[in-house]
Structures are given as C-alpha cells and as structure tokens.
Amino acid sequence: MEEDGEIEFSVRYPFTQTAKRVIQDQNIQLSDRVVELAVGRLKNAVQGKKPSKSTAIHKSQKIEEIGSYAAARMLTGYMRNNYVTERFAVYESKRARNYLESEKQEWVETVANEFGITSKEKESIFEIPLPVYLNYSPRSIEYRLINRKIDKGFVPVKKEERRRLIEEAVRKHVLHTPIVKNPTSSIRKAASILRSSFTKVTYGKRISLPRENPPCIQKLLESVKKHENLPHSARWFLAVYLINKGMSNESLVALFSNFPDYSPKTTKYQVEHARKRGYTVPSCSTVLTHGLCVSNCNVGTPSNWGRKRGKKK
C-alpha cells in the first residue's frame, strides 16, 4: 500500500496492524487534540450514537483521527469500566462494518486476514475454517452450527455473513483492551472528564430481580451486569421470563439499559410488544435450540425451576 492508502485504510480500520505501523511511522503523539477526539469518540459510543464515516480530508486530520482511536483504547484500558468498553466495542465494530459494506475487495481481505478470517471464495460463497467461524459467529439462530452446511472443517458463508463475522471479530478485539496502569496526565484528565459526563442514571425505583432463577437465566443476568452484548433471542428469552415473573416494564427497561447497544426507544417498544403478545416462557428444548441452555436441570421449562421438580443436585 502507498502511504496515502495506508493512512486512509487506518482511518477506516484503526484497530489493524497497518494502523499501528502508521502511528509509529508518522510518530503520532497524544496531543490535546487527539485526546479531545478520543473523548468525543467514547462519548458517541456511550450515548449509543450511530457511527458516521470520517470527515477528515487533510493528512493531518486523518492522522489525528487514527491517534484518537488509540487514545480511546488507552482510556478504556485505564478506566476499566465494562459498560464503556462494551459500548466502545459495539461502536467501533459497527463503524468498521459501515466501511466494509462498500469497501474494495482488497481492503476487505486485509481486514479479514487481520483476524485470521481467511477463506476460499467460490461464486461469492466464502469457505471459513470452522474454529474461526466458531470464534466469530454471532450467537443467533441462523448462525448456529447445526443450521449450517459444514464440510471438512469449513463453513460456507455469504458475503454479507462474512462481514458480520468481521464485525464480531472487531468487537471482540476492542473488548480485549490491555490494562493501562500509569497513563499520561492528559489521559487521566480525559478519564475524569468522561466520568463526570456520564450522568448517573437513576430510575424511579430499584430493580428487584426474582431471587431463585434457573442457571440459564442466572447466566444471562450476570451478562447483563457485566454489560455484555447479548443476541436478540437471549434478550427476548430474558424479557419473557421476567415478565412472567411479574416484573414491570419500567424495571425491565432499566435492566436492559445495561446493554452496550441500549436504545431507550427500541427497548421500550420491544418490552411492551413482548408483554402485549403474552408470550409464555419457552421450553428447555427451545432454550437449547437457541444455544442458551447451560445445564441439564430436567425441569422442562425454566419457569418450573425450584417449583415443580427438584433443583439441580
């Protein structure tokens, strides 16, 4: 890649080795401007804004932007706040996905290779090595291995599905931020600015959760507490379970606000919708089908937990 190309590539995909090299080659420093941009990047992420494409035109702007990703990562590594990191990961992965939608093939390949998502292409079907597929496929029903073709260690996926795998790979990469123990004073200062900008969200009442829950629900609740991103099916299952346990819409929305891609409007709609439809708690076999079963408790349906048949020994 030419220098200009490398810089543009790094603006779009700042998590790559290429970007790392650009940072070194161009000797990008943690200037006030770079840190300021990083704070903006994280604020956008936390506020759940849709990532927009870069508006940088001049080389100097582009370089600051590349630096801002690195600085934002330093900030998350220093702050070690799950909520911020998870949201940042979702934001950056969606940002990358935006670019990939209309990216030239060569650059898509470079990004894919970065995560070992190598593939043989045949008539716009990509053959992904199984372990790679398992690491980066989202946990939703259409990506479940049982519903896929699989041949001699390869899983064929469509072009858009491969983009989804790359998005997931980016999200996981950003999530695994190395801990930053002794940052520069500018990072420290930025962290405190960021912290104070996140208004403490208070809800009318405390969320009270049912005390006794089956292992599958318990696992999901722990994920929520850690602000992990859960697939739609998992959120639906959790919502239906909690609605059936008598939880109010407000409490549910408050609970779901812990998700890194939380949008008040969508959550409120989904929760109200689920209640209106009067869904019953799915059976254990359905839970298993969605890959959400974590134990063999033999209760038939999660709502039987601790009631009908005995608890897990």
Add this chain to the structure above:
Amino acid sequence: MNKKIKENLFSEYYKTMEIDIPSIEKREFGIGIDKKIDARHLSFKSKEDLRNYLVSTPPNFISHSTGYYQFPSITPIEKKVWMGADVVFDLDIHSETKYGVYQKLESIKEDAIRLVEDFLVSDFGISKKDIVYVFSGNRGYHIHTRNNDYLNLRSDGRREIVDYIMGSGLNYNNFFDEQEIKRGVVKLTGPTPDEGGYRGRFARETIRLLHEDPSVIARKFNDSAERDKFIEGINEGNWSRTSVKDIKNRLSVVADRLSVSCVNTDAGVTQDLSKLIRVPNTIHGDTGLVAKKVEKMDSFYPLKDAAVGWKGEKTVTFTEDVPELEFDSTYGPFKNKETKSLPASIAVFFALRRSATLSP
C-alpha cells in the same frame, strides 16, 4: 480395600506406566483420595516428576487440565494465565446398574467411533493423528483432540460443537425444498449422500436403512423396485421418486439416528476451559482398571484390555451378589459371602467396586 495393599499395587503399575501428556509442565493436576478430586492446582515439571509422585504416593484418581497455563499451580485460577485448551469429549452411560454398565460400554464405544469418524474427521476436518481415544476407567470414553486450530476456542464455541454433535435443535425439514411442478404434483428436493455435515449424513443413513431395514421407514420399501427407484432419486437429490405418502414425515426415524447423544454436557467437560480430566493410562480408583489410551478402538474390550495385569491370584470374599461378567474369560456369578481365589486384577476390581473384601 486395604490402603497399603492398594498403594503397593498401584505403585508397582506406575513404575512402568507409559506417560503421554503433551506439554505436561503447562497443565494443572488434581488428585483424589475419597472423591475424584480432593486437591487441585498441582503441577509437574516433567514426566519423571509425575512418575516419582505416582510411585511414591499413588492417589485413587489423578486428572490433568484440558487447559494449558503459563503458571498451572498458581491460585486463583485467573492468575494461571490460560493459553488454550484441548477439546475433550466425555461420553458415558448415564444410568445403569453397577455391573450393567459393562455390557453397555460396547454401544458407547460405537458412539465414540462415530463421533470421531463422522464428526471430528469428516465434518470438522481434524486429522486423526490429533485425536486420542481414552477409556475412562469405568463407564465411558474420553476423546482428546489436540489440534492447534481449536486450542483458543472459547467456551461458547465449544458448547456449539457439543450441541452440533448432539444434534440439539436439528430440524431435518429444513433440508428439503418442495416445489409444485404441475397441479397436485410436488417435487421434493433434498440432500445428496456426498454432501458434508448433517445433510449428507441424512441422505447416507436413509440409503443404509433402505438397504438394511426398509420397513422402519415404510413397509412399501420391502419391495426392491420401489426401494431402488427411491434410492436412485436420492443420489441425485430428488426425494420424490416414491409412491409412499407423507415421505418427509416418515423420514423422522432417520433424523433420530444421526447425532451422538451420550456426550456428557452436564459436567461441562467440553465447554469448561479449566476442566480436569483423568490422566490417560492412570488407574481409576473405583475399578482398578486403567484409563487406557486406546490404539485399536474396534477390538478394544475394557474389562480385558484395560486390566493392569497384576501377577498371581488373590482371595476375595464377596459382600453382595455379583452377576456373571466377561473379563478375559467368564467369571461369576458370585453369591454374597462366597470366598474365591481370582486373578489379581479381577479380585482388585471387585474389591474396589465394593462388592468384595480382599484377604490380606
């Protein structure tokens, strides 16, 4: 069973045991005296270290981690620095009487072979040289896959593998496509035998059943012309060449035979990244049988091939009735209070199974 006698016997075996543990220094070990695991977070620098330990203080059970760690003996577990883990499957018989299990082991063995051949090799493309069969020492088999590509797979990816092998959520109706070619005539297209994964397996198993036990699908298939016509169609992916009504629903019997259902998910062996599994070739303290690494699975018969082969005979007095059992030859049945001189391995087996006491 007398502790001293047992320790001497175990110790004697461990002097010459073949140790095959890749990267032994990166594994955590756990030993058990009363339970399967009483103490964990142990580590051994080398095979010789492990051997010395086993010879001097042989435990009833010894397990090693499927995971590799930078610091295997440090606690808590987060500080060990996980570097990856083998993908291990635990296949066992869930509920069976104390001695009934040994007859059933043959079917678990078949499942283990199917898991390896059909799933790990055919579907997942894992090379056979990276796969090790190990008899668990009592009621099942362990399959260790030591393949670099799968080392870093996280827990949810491993769970996907288990679900896939167990066929949870499998809906074979999705394999088919119905198309009305003219009024009232529907063409059913489906998988061909040469396809990978469950699709190909479904087609192959259908053909096999049609040959071997056609009436399970429909009585009409006892007629060879009807059968051959249908099979010919399947080979081309055309599943409508039959006069059997409702053929798609009738094929559910095929779908039920495709997965391996005895993978033990309860204990989370496959998906737990810090799981301990019995060290291959060590003695199982409840049977005195060796958790043997099996080279020739087809002909392996645990009660004979996993016996330690201690020399001489030992006298036992039975404390309960025991049915006839096949070791290298048939022994029993034995009655409660009966006293008998038996080959050492068999005497120890009954003593450790708590069906007899060993005379000193």
